[in-house]
Amino acid sequence: MTEPVTRTLDVPGAVLTYDVRPGPSGSPVLLLIGSPMGAAGFGTLATYFPDRTVVTYDPRGAERSRRTDGATETTPEEHADDLSRLIDAVGAGPVDVFASSGGAVNALVLVGRHPEQVRTLVAHEPPAIAALPDRETALAASRHVHEVYQRSGMGAGMAEFIRLVGHRGPVPADYTEQPGPDPAAFGLPTEDDGSRDDVLLGQNMISCTHHEHDFDALRAASTRIVVVVGAGSTGQLARRGGEAVAERIGTAPVEFPGDHGGFMGGEYGQTGEPEAFAAALRTVLADAGDRVPAQG
Structure with a gap:
């Protein structure tokens, strides 16, 4: 895989740092995101997609991305706006997005607001606590x-x-x-x-955890939304959040190998099942191959 090219992007209240790993043209750009976990958490997963241009980034306030507004809280709406601006900056939409944990919460907000920018969203264990029965x-x-x-x-x-x-x-x-x-x-x-x-x-x-998702907007979105949960996360809060989101948008969650960090290969001291996880992700993304890209 080509070495990543690091760039910065000025957005309201922050300067974002992101990395682009150029790949062959012909497939949608693949955006890998977490929150507050940054680009460093996706180093292993990115290597399994040498046939794609892969983009990773550090959310505002995390790692290399610095806040300039002095705020002590960041909302999913702000993160979603950052992601929308990032997709525009890369000039690649509509993109495919794999989003994990808080990144999945932010990506769901992005899709609710800008479905034309995302072809397929794979939302991995969003901690959507406000959607739980308890x-x-x-x-x-x-x-x-x-x-x-x-x-x-x-x-x-x-x-x-x-x-x-x-x-x-x-x-x-x-x-x-x-x-x-x-x-x-x-x-x-x-x-x-x-x-x-x-x-x-x-x-x-x-x-993040208290965000009230707009499920009407998500059900109406042109984006294909696939909620995935970890085989090793049964009963845990983030998996239950993913299951609740899937139910509310009228789909069934797809089980992926590993737990909440199943895609990681030693980043931050966490090792999941990255090869099997990447294969499952590739299968889900390939299932969208015959679909017409989202046009809003």
């Missing part, structure tokens, strides 16, 4: 993670985040009253360094 307790648990972070710092907040995302099944009413995990058990710092600028726990946690 939304009230699940939303309270999400707020709890943010509140612990604000009160006690990154180690305590991240430990609570790990506890929540690993929880299987509906979130019980007494979840926030249960004792919090020891950060040291996860190799996290036990001392509070005083910072409160973490992109996950501070800027995106509430706005």
